Amino acid sequence: MGNVWALARREVQSYFASPVAYVVLGLFALIFGFLFYAYLEGFISRGMGQGFGGAPEIQNLNQDMLRWLLGDTAWLLLFVIPLLTMRSFAEEIRSGTIELLLTSPLTDFQIVLGKFLGALFLYVSMLALTFLHMAVLFFFGDPEWKALLTGYLGVLLFGSALISLGLVFSSLTRNQIVAAVITLGAFLFLGFFQSAENWAGAAASFITYLSATQHLEEFTKGVVDGRDVIYYLSFIGLGLFLSKQSLESLRWRG
Amino acid sequence: MIEVSGITKEFGRFTAVNGLSFSVAKGEVLGFLGPNGAGKTTTMRILTGFIPATRGTAVVAGHDILSEPLQAKRKIGYLPESPPLYPEMTVFDYLEFVSRIKDVPRERRKARITESLEKCSLTDVRDKLLGKLSRGYRQRVGLAQALVHEPEVLILDEPTAGLDPKQINETRALIRSLGGDHTVVLSTHILPEVVMTCDRVAILNKGSVVAQGTTQSLIDQFRQAEHLQVTVEGPEPEVLNPLRSQDGVMAAEPAQSLSREGNVQTYRLSVAPGEPGENVRRELAARLVRAGYGLLDLHQEGTTLEEVYLRVVSSEEPGEVP
Numbered sequence: 001m002g003n004v005w006a007l008a009r010r011e012v013q014s015y016f017a018s019p020v021a022y023v024v025l026g027l028f029a030l031i032f033g034f035l036f037y038a039y040l041e042g043f044i045s046r047g048m049g050q051g052f053g054g055a056p057e058i059q060n061l062n063q064d065m066l067r068w069l070l071g072d073t074a075w076l077l078l079f080v081i082p083l084l085t086m087r088s089f090a091e092e093i094r095s096g097t098i099e100l101l102l103t104s105p106l107t108d109f110q111i112v113l114g115k116f117l118g119a120l121f122l123y124v125s126m127l128a129l130t131f132l133h134m135a136v137l138f139f140f141g142d143p144e145w146k147a148l149l150t151g152y153l154g155v156l157l158f159g160s161a162l163i164s165l166g167l168v169f170s171s172l173t174r175n176q177i178v179a180a181v182i183t184l185g186a187f188l189f190l191g192f193f194q195s196a197e198n199w200a201g202a203a204a205s206f207i208t209y210l211s212a213t214q215h216l217e218e219f220t221k222g223v224v225d226g227r228d229v230i231y232y233l234s235f236i237g238l239g240l241f242l243s244k245q246s247l248e249s250l251r252w253r254g
Numbered sequence: 255m256i257e258v259s260g261i262t263k264e265f266g267r268f269t270a271v272n273g274l275s276f277s278v279a280k281g282e283v284l285g286f287l288g289p290n291g292a293g294k295t296t297t298m299r300i301l302t303g304f305i306p307a308t309r310g311t312a313v314v315a316g317h318d319i320l321s322e323p324l325q326a327k328r329k330i331g332y333l334p335e336s337p338p339l340y341p342e343m344t345v346f347d348y349l350e351f352v353s354r355i356k357d358v359p360r361e362r363r364k365a366r367i368t369e370s371l372e373k374c375s376l377t378d379v380r381d382k383l384l385g386k387l388s389r390g391y392r393q394r395v396g397l398a399q400a401l402v403h404e405p406e407v408l409i410l411d412e413p414t415a416g417l418d419p420k421q422i423n424e425t426r427a428l429i430r431s432l433g434g435d436h437t438v439v440l441s442t443h444i445l446p447e448v449v450m451t452c453d454r455v456a457i458l459n460k461g462s463v464v465a466q467g468t469t470q471s472l473i474d475q476f477r478q479a480e481h482l483q484v485t486v487e488g489p490e491p492e493v494l495n496p497l498r499s500q501d502g503v504m505a506a507e508p509a510q511s512l513s514r515e516g517n518v519q520t521y522r523l524s525v526a527p528g529e530p531g532e533n534v535r536r537e538l539a540a541r542l543v544r545a546g547y548g549l550l551d552l553h554q555e556g557t558t559l560e561e562v563y564l565r566v567v568s569s570e571e572p573g574e575v576p
Binding site: 002006013014095097098099106251 | 299302303304305324325328330332336338339340343347351352354355356357
């Protein structure tokens with residue numbers, strides 16, 4: 001386990017030693033800031049009777065603002081997370097440092113886990129940036145903290161699942177850009193699959209089930225549904241397993 | 255310490271290593287010699303557990319690399335062809351990271367890192383970024399990385415590639431000093447390097463060992479006819495007579511003229527196989543002196559490892575060897 005920790009630590013160090021971490025965190029903070037402003041502004045306008053109906057509406061901060069904000073954040077993450085995971089294996093394969101890892105007394109799974117935890121750390125720091133915005137809400141308003149926490153738990157699971165899948169694609173190529181593009185493509189599918197909820201039939205419900213964004217909805221409403229938790233956990237498990245398999249096949253590919 | 259039997263590695267239809275077997279005793283330094291594409295790197299990658307062999311077994315420090323990879327890897331230090339460095343790390347941080355993933359116990363890490371830095375003369379650059387180091391330093395960091403967990407076995411893929419002559423000498427001396435405590439396998443295509451650093455040589459060609467043994471035994475084994483070089487002062491046609499008529503000399507040819515007038519001349523003589531070279535030399539010297547020629551030099555041409563190497567590598571299917 002100490003080994004995994006060492007790998008994860010190195011991963012985080014290398015994120016922050018290159019511009020990647022700063023660019024990604026900065027970009028995320030900027031766009032999240034805009035989303036936050038946009039939803040807050042809408043919330044306030046409606047509350048003051050400047051909304052659609054003309055009359056002031058009674059609103060709930062969680063259900064009428066934060067829920068939508070977190071939902072949009074998920075879509076933002078579909079674009080941001082490929083930037084976090086693209087280099088994790090691809091760069092090691094390109095530069096040959098993978099040879100150091102694969103000839104060290106580490107199991108393939110430990111290597112994958114180290115990479116995963118490293119990316120997860122960066123992701124959590126990214127989410128931590130948004131605590132500042134939430135603090136503003138708590139200062140001026142009275143959001144329901146349990147529902148908000150549930151929403152964040154969902155976003156955390158959602159991001160972890162995406163990271164695990166991003167690792168798989170990063171381990172398939174030595175080119176970061178290729179890894180990022182394939183990852184983004186796969187993520188967009190996982191998002192747009194949600195459109196299938198308007199179709200009829202078994203295939204539609206299956207495709208909807210696969211959608212990663214769809215499983216986040218209950219969380220953003222403040223509800224933990226066991227099925228959603230199972231979906232994300234098995235997603236993460238599958239992602240880590242496939243990364244491990246891909247790493248193993250790297251040895252055979254030579 | 256290293257026991258390799260019958261390893262074969264196929265990449266699709268291409269056979270990179272073909273039924274290779276060898277063993278290395280504790281404390282011995284074995285050199286792999288061979289042209290590019292002979293299978294040196296593939297063999298080393300199999301030994302270190304980076305890639306699995308298609309067939310055959312490799313046992314390193316008592317552990318099979320396939321069935322007990324972690325135990326074996328703990329005892330191996332490996333310098334790949336290009337040092338596996340993370341450009342954004344400092345030398346010290348990098349070695350600290352490597353010592354962690356190589357399971358060096360926490361309390362010994364600092365001492366181990368310091369020792370590796372000293373052995374590879376890296377103490378001055380310990381806080382520099384790896385990406386900013388010159389080629390020579392990068393290679394030495396690669397070596398330090400291989401040493402940091404005090405492995406019993408060291409596997410070094412072209413350890414002196416890209417170094418300047420002074421660094422090459424230092425690195426060879428370092429490798430030499432590592433033998434004894436460590437069992438070392440190194441690869442190179444520089445022949446003098448093998449002579450200087452290795453106890454034993456295995457010449458690889460097209461994935462097989464075509465010759466192995468100590469440097470001297472290889473030379474003895476592949477020695478064909480001996481050659482003598484004689485430098486004599488005297489008119490060439492006259493001098494050739496006693497040379498050619500000497501017992502045991504099969505042929506004598508003028509090789510090189512040393513003076514402008516042409517009366518100092520070096521001759522190359524082929525000695526018949528089985529004839530003791532020293533007898534021929536003794537008699538020939540006496541004869542030339544008696545005849546009144548000035549004998550300036552008489553020596554036996556050494557068979558060099560280079561000759562052995564070229565012969566062994568180009569003997570099979572000539573023309574296909576790069």
